[in-house]
Amino acid sequence: MIEYRNLRVALLGAGSVGSQVARLLLEQGDEFASRIGARLELVGIAVRDVDAPRDTDLPHQLFTTDASSLILGADIVVELMGGIEPARGYVLEALNSGADVITANKALLATHGPELFDAAEQVGAQLYYEAAVAGAIPIIRPLRDSLAGDRINRILGIVNGTTNFILDRMDVNGETLPDALATATERGYAEADPTADIGGYDAAQKAAILASLAFHTVVPLDRVYREGITSVSKAQVDAAREAGAVIKLLAICERLTDPETGEEGVSARVYPALISRDHPLAAVHGAHNAVFVQSAAAGDLMFYGAGAGGVETASAVLGDVVSAARRHVVGGPGVAESTHSDLPVLDIGRVVTRYQITLDVKDQPGVLAAVARILSDGGVSVETVQQSVPSHTGPVVVAGSASPGDGPIHGGGRATATLVIGTHEAEEAALAATVEALAASDVVIAISSVLRVEGS
Helix, strand or coil: CCCCEEEEEEEECCCHHHHHHHHHHHHCHHHHHHHHCEEEEEEEEECCCCCCCCCCCCCHHHEECCHHHHHHCCCEEEECCCCCCCHHHHHHHHHHCCCEEEECCHHHHHHHHHHHHHHHHHHCCCEECCHHHHCCCCCHHHHHHHCCCCCEEEEEEECCHHHHHHHHHHHHCCCCHHHHHHHHHHCCCCCCCCHHHHCCHHHHHHHHHHHHHHHCCCCCHHHCEECCCCCCCHHHHHHHHHCCEEEEEEEEEEEEECCCCCCEEEEEEEEEEEEECCCHHHHCCCCEEEEEEEECCCEEEEEEEECCCHHHHHHHHHHHHHHHHHHHHHCCCCCCCCCCCCCCECCHHHCEEEEEEEEEEECCCCHHHHHHHHHHHCCCCEEEEEEECCCCCCCEEEECCCCCCCCCCCCCCCCEEEEEEEECCEEHHHHHHHHHHHHCCCCEEEEEEEEEECCC
């Protein structure tokens, strides 16, 4: 019988993910030992309340409130507490002791990542975080290792399962956002306070991590542009379906080059956007996640799977535990993060995108010409125009960027009409300024919808 050395593992947190990690460490110890060449010994689980009820039956003697004692006696520390403090202090304590750390804490990494990676590098330890961005989906290691020799140009991701579930229910079942959110809460996808999800905060944290990793540049969380889905209406979802598109909350990270100066920078942003139903991300349903990577040599790659769930996320955490344990067996220092490109993080105004703008306008002669003039003055070219009035049985579609004429929208004398304008690509700053100019126009009654178009 093979005799294995022991590697001591301390677990911080026993929630839905932590309890599954502990269970699997205990149940599959022999299998892990044969893979690693060392036995993983779970020495303890730090929690706030050792007597709190838990879904998983774990030995009571493993639980403690003394996290520091566990950390100082461990070779590997798994942090699954969430939040910033005290998690940040415990992770720094573990790294400074020389232990490797595995975390799924996206908020901590997005906010204090450089500090933590620097602490790990100073002592030759390793910080692993595969589970921090997309649950069970392996995306961190492919970006950090497999694609390290490639040039990543763009990442387009659905990285929040709650919002994807909500938008999918609105699209497939015709539900309103409040109804879809209620369903998500009932099924355990949404927290009692869903702000982090529907406000886009969770996705923004993940975008900061992905952008920093993909572009070898520190991308601070406060430089990630963020919009949530709270303003997405059933009417917008229905209109998207009729146009052969779907609305998804996207995390977008991309390289940008100034056409005048040649300066290269990066952008990270989160917002709801229209994508064609032909795009692979349109087929991501329910609470699933997917990350679409566009690279210079490898081309287009898509990573798809469960973005959350206790046992699913535990799979990613344990993958990191095995990697850390193998490093201990082989020896040698940890690999430092590659964040030395120091590319500037550019403002959202520098992004090139397309808009779909839905306007309620006066039904009178000259309206189309007035709207076209505002777009032209803003340097925005029109790709398509749909116009409809109350008596129409369907929209009239005008393709191309030529300016509409000065005739009436409709000869029936109706008070209002609707224009849906699709623009060609332009800088975000020009598009946003044009929307403001439209809102101030005498011929525009209201702007009922503005959505970006991505994925083309």
